[in-house]
Amino acid sequence: MxxxxxIGTVSGVAVGAMPGLSATMGLALLxxxxxxxxxxxxxxxxxxxxxxxxxxxxxxxxxxNAPGTPSSIATALEGxxxxxxxxxxxxxVGATIGSFVGGVxxxxxxxxxxxxxxxxALNFGPQEYFxxxxxxxxxxxxxxxxxxxxxxxxxxxxxxxxxxGLAPVGGDVRFTFGMSELQGGxxxxxxxxxxxxxPEVIRLIANRHRDVEVYEQxxxxxxxxxxxxxxxxxxxxxxxxxxxxxxxxxxxxxxxxSVSNLVAYNEARRxxxxxxxxxxxxxDGVVASETAxxxxxxxxxxxxxxLGVPGSPPHAIILGAxxxxxxxxxxxxxxxxxxxxxxxxxxxxxxxxxxxxVGLIAGRGLQxxxxxxxxxxxxxGIVVLSMVGxxxxxNSIIDVLLMGLLGVVGYLLRTIGIGPATVVLGLILGxxxxxxxxxxxxxxxxxxxxxxxxxxxPISIVLILACVLSVGWSLRRARRGPKRDEVTSGEDGT
Amino acid sequence: MxxxxxxxxxxxxxxxxxxxxxxATGDESSEEYPTQAVEYVIPFDPGGESDITARLxxxxxxxxxxxxxxxxxxxxxxxxxxxxxxxxxxxxxxxIAGFNLPHIIAQPMASGDVGYETDDxxxxxxxxxxxxxxxxxxxxxxxxLDEYISAAKEGAxxxxxxxxxxxxxxxxxxLLLEREAGIELxxxxxxxxxxxxxxxxxxxxxxxxxxxxxxxxxxxxMRPLAIATEERLPGLEDVPTFxxxxxxxxxxxYRGTMVPKDTPDEVVEQLAAAFDEIHSMPEVQEDFEENSxxxxxxxxxxxxxxxxxxxxxxxxxxxxxxxxx
Numbered sequence: 001m002x003x004x005x006x007i008g009t010v011s012g013v014a015v016g017a018m019p020g021l022s023a024t025m026g027l028a029l030l031x032x033x034x035x036x037x038x039x040x041x042x043x044x045x046x047x048x049x050x051x052x053x054x055x056x057x058x059x060x061x062x063x064x065n066a067p068g069t070p071s072s073i074a075t076a077l078e079g080x081x082x083x084x085x086x087x088x089x090x091x092x093v094g095a096t097i098g099s100f101v102g103g104v105x106x107x108x109x110x111x112x113x114x115x116x117x118x119x120x121a122l123n124f125g126p127q128e129y130f131x132x133x134x135x136x137x138x139x140x141x142x143x144x145x146x147x148x149x150x151x152x153x154x155x156x157x158x159x160x161x162x163x164x165g166l167a168p169v170g171g172d173v174r175f176t177f178g179m180s181e182l183q184g185g186x187x188x189x190x191x192x193x194x195x196x197x198x199p200e201v202i203r204l205i206a207n208r209h210r211d212v213e214v215y216e217q218x219x220x221x222x223x224x225x226x227x228x229x230x231x232x233x234x235x236x237x238x239x240x241x242x243x244x245x246x247x248x249x250x251x252x253x254x255x256x257x258s259v260s261n262l263v264a265y266n267e268a269r270r271x272x273x274x275x276x277x278x279x280x281x282x283x284d285g286v287v288a289s290e291t292a293x294x295x296x297x298x299x300x301x302x303x304x305x306x307l308g309v310p311g312s313p314p315h316a317i318i319l320g321a322x323x324x325x326x327x328x329x330x331x332x333x334x335x336x337x338x339x340x341x342x343x344x345x346x347x348x349x350x351x352x353x354x355x356x357x358v359g360l361i362a363g364r365g366l367q368x369x370x371x372x373x374x375x376x377x378x379x380x381g382i383v384v385l386s387m388v389g390x391x392x393x394x395n396s397i398i399d400v401l402l403m404g405l406l407g408v409v410g411y412l413l414r415t416i417g418i419g420p421a422t423v424v425l426g427l428i429l430g431x432x433x434x435x436x437x438x439x440x441x442x443x444x445x446x447x448x449x450x451x452x453x454x455x456x457x458p459i460s461i462v463l464i465l466a467c468v469l470s471v472g473w474s475l476r477r478a479r480r481g482p483k484r485d486e487v488t489s490g491e492d493g494t
Numbered sequence: 495m496x497x498x499x500x501x502x503x504x505x506x507x508x509x510x511x512x513x514x515x516x517x518a519t520g521d522e523s524s525e526e527y528p529t530q531a532v533e534y535v536i537p538f539d540p541g542g543e544s545d546i547t548a549r550l551x552x553x554x555x556x557x558x559x560x561x562x563x564x565x566x567x568x569x570x571x572x573x574x575x576x577x578x579x580x581x582x583x584x585x586x587x588x589x590i591a592g593f594n595l596p597h598i599i600a601q602p603m604a605s606g607d608v609g610y611e612t613d614d615x616x617x618x619x620x621x622x623x624x625x626x627x628x629x630x631x632x633x634x635x636x637x638x639l640d641e642y643i644s645a646a647k648e649g650a651x652x653x654x655x656x657x658x659x660x661x662x663x664x665x666x667x668x669l670l671l672e673r674e675a676g677i678e679l680x681x682x683x684x685x686x687x688x689x690x691x692x693x694x695x696x697x698x699x700x701x702x703x704x705x706x707x708x709x710x711x712x713x714x715x716m717r718p719l720a721i722a723t724e725e726r727l728p729g730l731e732d733v734p735t736f737x738x739x740x741x742x743x744x745x746x747x748y749r750g751t752m753v754p755k756d757t758p759d760e761v762v763e764q765l766a767a768a769f770d771e772i773h774s775m776p777e778v779q780e781d782f783e784e785n786s787x788x789x790x791x792x793x794x795x796x797x798x799x800x801x802x803x804x805x806x807x808x809x810x811x812x813x814x815x816x817x818x819x
Contacts, residue, residue, distance in 0.1 A: 028540040028567060035549065125698030126682070166571040169683050170660055173605055180578045180609025184570025253692060254685075307695070308711040309688040310541065316688075320541030324549055326784050330711040394568045396579065435685065443654045443699050445680040 001044060005347055008045045009354045012052020013362060016059075019066035019193055019386050023053035025393065027317040031324070039325035040340055044347040046321055050314055051103055051351040052358070054257060054293050058095040059363055062088055062286065063370045064382055066197035070188050070428070071257030071293035074265035076196055077143075077421055078278065078285030085281050088367050093228040094283040096359035098239070098290035103352025105243035105291075106250070106298025107345055117299070118306045121251045126443060127454050129254065130436030131463035133429040136259055138467050139266040141474035142278075143421050148475075154418040158426020161186045168431050169438040181398040188258065190390040190403040191427055195420035197386055198407025204379050225360065232287050238268050239291055246292035250299025256312025257293040257300075258428050262421075264292030270470075275477060297348065305329050305341060527587050527761045531562035534751075535591040537576030539569045542686065543707070543787070544592050544749060547622060550781045554772040571608070572659055573597050578609025585754035587761035590618065595748035599805050600661035604817050615752040617801065618765045620792035621773055622782070624705045625746035626667040626722035627733070631694060632715050639720045639739045642701070646677040654680040656690045656699035661817075663747040664703035666808075667722055669815055674741040705746070706730060707786045722746060729786075748790065750797060766794050 015026040030049055034042030057068030062079030075095060082091040109117070124132070137155060144151020164175045165185025176182035232239070242264040249260035268288035269278040278285055300311025301318075308329035310316035322329055327337055334341055370378065390403040410420055437454075444453040454460060534552070538544050548565050556563045568576035576591055577598060583589040593615075601608045628639070636642050646653040657664025660683055668681045682699050684690045687708060694702045695715055702708075702716075706727060709716055718733045722743050726735060736743035751769065753762060772778050773789060782789055792800055 024540070031540070031549065032552065032565075122692055122696035125693065125696055166574070168685060173608070178607070180574070180607065183578070183609060184575035187570075253689060303692065307691055308708075309691050313539065316539055316541035318541075319688075320545055320549075323546050323785060328711055330713060331715065332713050394570060394575070395566050396568060396575070439682050439684065439693075442680060442682040443656070443693075446649065446652050446654065 001041070001347070002350070004041055004045050005048045005350055006354055006358075008048020009052040009351050010358055010362075012049035012054075013056035013059075013355070013358055014052075015049075016053035016056025016068045017366065019060050019064075019068055019197055019382065019389050021389050021392065022069045022189055022314075023050055023057075023071075024313040024317060026053050027314050031317060031321050034321055035324055039322075039327060040343050042321060042325060043318070043340070043344045046318055047344055047348045048351045048354070050318070051294065051297060051348060051355065053314075054297060055095070055099040055103075055290070055355050055359065057293075058099070058286070058290050059092065059366055062091045062095065063367060064197065064378070065200040066382060066386065067192060069257075070192055070424075071261050071296070072289065073192065073196075073258070073421060073424055074261045074289035075286050077265065078282050078289075080200075081279070081281035082283065082286070087224075087281060087283075088371065089364060090224045090228045090283055091281075091286050092359070092363045092367055093225050094232055094286045095290040096356055096363060097229060097232045098242070098287040099294045099359070100352050100356050101239045102243050102246055102291035102294035103297065103355065104349050105240070106247050106295030107349045107352070108298070109243070109247040109295070110298040110301050111342075111345060114302045114306065117247070117251045117302050121253070121303060123459055124252055125457070126436045126439035127457055127460050128436070128463060129252075130433055130440055130454065131460050131467065132252070132255065133433035133436060135463055135467050135470060136263060136429045137425065137433070138470040138474070139262055139425060140422050141471055142266050142269055143419065143425065147417065150416075150418050151422050154413070154422025155426040157413070157418070158423040158428075159430040160426075161191065161423070162427045162430030163434075168435045169442070181396070184394070184396075186402060186406075186427065187393050187399055188424075188427060189393050190399040191406050192424055193386045193390055194403040194406030195410040195413075195423055197382060198403070199411035199414050199420070201379050201382050202407070202411050204375050228283065231283065235284065235287075237271070238284055238288055241267060241271070242288040242291035243295040246295025247299035249292070250296035250311050251302045253303050253307075253309045253311055254432065256315075257296040258312075259432075260292040260296045260299075261289040262425065262428075264288045266470075270473060270477070294352065298345075301345070301348075305333055306331060527764055528559055528561045530588055531564055532559060532587070533589045534563050534565050535576050535580065535589065536565060536567050537569065537573035537592060537594075538567070539686075540567050543624075544594070546785060547749060547782075547787060548592060550778060550785070550787075551769070551772060554775055554778055555768060558768045558771050572601065572662075574601055574608040574610070577601075577615075580752070580754055581610050581614045583754050585756035585758075587753055587757050587765055590751050590753050590765065593617075593750055593752050595620070595750075595801065596661070596663065596666060596745075596804060596808060598752075599801065599808055600666070603805075603808060603812060604661045612801065612805065614755050616755055616757050616759075616762050617794055617797040618751040618753060618762055619769050619794065620748050620750035620790050620797045620800065621769060622749040622787050623746055623790045624663075624707065624788060625727065626663055626703050626743070627706050627709060628667075628671070628701060628703055628719045628721075628736075629694070629709065629716040630701045630719060631697070632717050634700075634717060636719070637717070639734070639736070639741075642719055643675045643677055646675070646679060653677075653701060654682055654699045655701045655703060656682045656684055656693050657703040658685070658687050658690060659683055663745060666811070667703045667743060667745055669811065670743045670745065671736070671741065673811075673814065674736075674743055710786055748800075750792070762794050 015021045034045050057072035058075045061067040061072040061076035065076050065080040067073050067076045079091040140151040140155050165183050245264040246260045249255045265288050269275050300315045303309045303311050304315045304319050310319045387400050390399045393399050441450045444450040536544050552563050580591045599612050602611050630636050690702050693699050720736045721733045722745050
C-alpha cells in the first residue's frame with residue numbers, strides 16, 4: 001500500500017511538472033491501470049497521483065514560469081521572480097511545505113466538517129456562483145501591479161477570449177468566424193501555456209545571459225531549506241487561511257483549484273504586512289497558492305463522495321473510477337463502504353507527507369538541472385513539452401496553434417505592461433460568471449423581475465459586500481503603497 | 495540585436511504543428527481489419543457515463559478485435575468538437591467515436607453549422623439507452639405528476655425545472671411535457687447531469703429532468719414523479735410512465751458508436767459484430783447492470799433507421815416550437 005502511495009505520488013509529481021500535462025489528463029490515463037487492481041489499491045494509486053500532480057505543477061511554475069497545471073498560476077506569479085533572483089530553492093521549499101500543510105488540512109477538513117461543508121455548498125445556487133466569479137475578478141486590483149487600467153484591459157481580453165465557442169448556457173455558437181474547430185472554445189491550458197510560458201521562452205532566447213546570472217547568484221548561497229521552513233511556519237495564519245480557502249472553494253462544484261490558488265494568493269497579499277513585496281518574489285505568495293490548491297483536493301472530495309458531484313475535473317475522474325469499481329458515491333457511500341472511503345482519505349494524507357521528501361529531492365534536483373542548463377537546450381525543451389501538452393488536452397492540433405498564437409499575443413501584451421495572470425483570470429472566471437448569470441435568470445423567470453434574485457438572497461448579499469470590501473481595501477492599499485515610506489498619513493480614497 | 499529570434503521561434507511552432515498534423519494520416523491498405531490499434535473517441539469529459547461505458551467495453555473489445563483499443567477524449571461544444579473531428583478522420587475503422595442521441599440530430603438541425611451533419615457518419619450500433627425521469631426534492635409537497643402540473647398551471651414559469659444542456663434529452667423532454675400538458679416551465683440548463691443535482695437539493699430549481707442513475711445515487715433525496723418510457727422500468731416499478739398519466743412524453747438519451755461516412759461496409763459490419771459479441775458476454779452485461787446502464791441492441795441498419803425516424807420527429811417538434819426559422 002505504501003509502495004502504491006509512493007509510486008502514485010512520484011509519477012504524479014513527474015506528470016504535474018510537465019507544462020500542459022494536467023492532473024486531469026494524467027488521471028484519465030491512469031484509470032485503466034487502476035481498474036485492474038482492487039478498488040482500494042486503485043483509488044490509493046489515483047489519489048497519490050492526484051496529490052503529486054497538483055504539487056508537481058509548482059516546479060515548472062517556479063523554474064520556468066510555466067504553470068504545469070492551472071492550479072499553479074499564482075505560484076508562477078511569485079515563484080518565477082524568485083527564480084530570477086536566484087531564490088528558486090527557497091520557492092520550491094516553500095511550495096513543498098505549503099502543499100504538505102494544505103494537503104493534510106484539506107483532508108482533515110473533509111473528514112471533520114465534510115457533511116457541514118456539503119450542506120453549506122448546497123446553498124450556493126447560480127446567483128452565488130455569479131458573485132463568486134465577480135469576487136474572483138476583484139483580484140485584478142491586486143494583480144495589476146502598476147496600472148489598474150492595464151489590469152482591467154487584461155481581464156477584459158481574457159473575458160472576450162472566454163466567449164469564443166459554444167455558449168455555456170444555450171449552446172449558441174459565438175465568434176468562431178466560421179471555423180468549426182473553434183466551437184470548443186479556447187481551452188484554458190493551451191492559453192495558459194501561451195500566455196505564461198511562450199513569452200518567457202521568447203525572452204529567454206532574446207536574453208541569453210540569464211543562465212549565467214542565475215548560476216552565479218546561486219553559487220553564493222548555501223542550502224535554504226532550514227531557513228525557509230522556519231520562515232514559512234512562523235506565519236501559520238497564512239497556511240491556515242489558505243487551507244480554508246482551498247477547502248471551501250473545492251467544496252463548490254465547478255470552481256476547483258484553478259480558482260482557489262488565485263483567491264488564496266490574493267488574500268495572502270492583502271493580509272500581508274509587506275504587500276509591496278508581492279509580485280516581486282515573495283515566498284508567502286507561493287506558499288498560499290500551493291497550500292490552497294492542495295487543500296482543494298480534500299475539499300473537492302466532499303461533494304464528489306457525498307453527492308456524487310465532482311468538485312473539479314480531476315475529481316470527475318476519481319468519481320468515474322469509483323463507479324467503475326462498482327461503488328456508488330452519494331449519501332449512502334460512507335455507510336456502505338466506509339472502510340474504503342477512510343482508507344482512501346488516509347492515503348491522501350499520507351501522500352501529502354510522502355510529497356515532502358519527494359519534493360525536496362526531486363524538486364531541488366530539477367531546480368539545479370534547470371539552473372545550469374544552457375538556454376539553447378532549455379528553450380527548445382520547454383517548447384516541445386508545451387506543444388505536446390497543448391496537443392494532449394483534447395488531441396486537437398487547433399490547441400497547439402492557439403497556444404503559439406496566444407504566446408505571441410502574450411509577448412506583445414507583456415511589452416505594453418499587461419500581465420498574463422490578468423488575462424488568464426478573465427478566461428477562468430468569465431464562463432463561471434456567465435453560467436451563473438444566465439442560470440440565475442432562467443431559474444427565476446417566475447419572478448416579476450428575475451434580476452432582483454441576484455440581490456435578494458442572503459449569501460449573495462454577503463458575497464456582494466465581500467466584493468465591495470475587496471475592491472475598496474485593495475484600492476486603498478494601492479494608493480497608500482507607493483507613499484508609505486515617506487508619508488504615513490496618506491489620503492484614502494474610495 | 496536578437497530581433498529575428500522571436501520570429502524564428504514562432505515559425506518553428508507553426509512548422510512543427512503542421513508536421514504533426516501531416517503525420518496523422520496513415521497508410522490504408524485493403525488488408526484485414528484491424529491492422530493497427532483502434533482509437534475510441536469519447537466526445538465528453540472523462541468520468542462521465544459515456545466514459546464509464548467505454549471503459550467497460552475496452553478490455554473485452556481488445557480481446558475480440560485482437561488489437562489495442564485506446565480511449566481518447568475530445569470534450570467540447572457538447573460533443574460537436576469530437577464529431578466534427580471525426581468527419582476528418584481516416585475512414586478505415588481505426589477511429590471510432592461514441593455518439594449520443596438526440597445530440598447528433600439536434601445540433602446540426604438547431605444550431606446550423608456545427609462542423610458536421612447527421613449523415614456524415616456510418617452508424618455502427620446503438621447499445622445503450624437511458625430514459626428521462628422527472629423528479630422533485632424528497633421534501634417537496636408535490637407527490638404526483640398531476641399535482642406537479644396543477645402547480646405549474648398556477649402561473650407561467652411558476653415551476654422551474656433543471657436539466658443538462660440545450661436540445662438534449664432533458665431539454666426536449668421539457669419541451670414535450672410543456673406541449674402535452676399545456677404548461678410553461680422555467681427551464682434552467684446546466685453543464686452536466688452532475689451539476690443539476692446540487693441545484694435541486696439546494697432548492698435553486700424546483701424539479702429536474704434527469705436519468706434513473708441519479709435516483710439511485712441520491713437515494714432518499716429525490717422523489718420520482720414520472721418516467722418517459724413506454725413501460726415501467728424494471729427496478730422502478732413504482733414510478734408511473736407519462737403515458738399512463740395521459741401525457742405522451744417518451745424519450746431519453748441513446749448511446750452508440752459511429753465511424754466516418756466513407757468507412758467500408760465490411761469494416762462497419764465487423765465492428766458491429768465485435769460489439770455484439772462483447773455485449774452478449776455475461777460479465778459485460780453484469781457490469782452494465784451494476785452501473786444501471788440499460789443495454790440496447792441496434793445494429794448498423796436498425797440504428798440508421800431509428801435515427802431517421804428520430805430526425806423526423808424532432809423536426810416536427812422543432813417546427814412546432816419555432817426553433818427552425
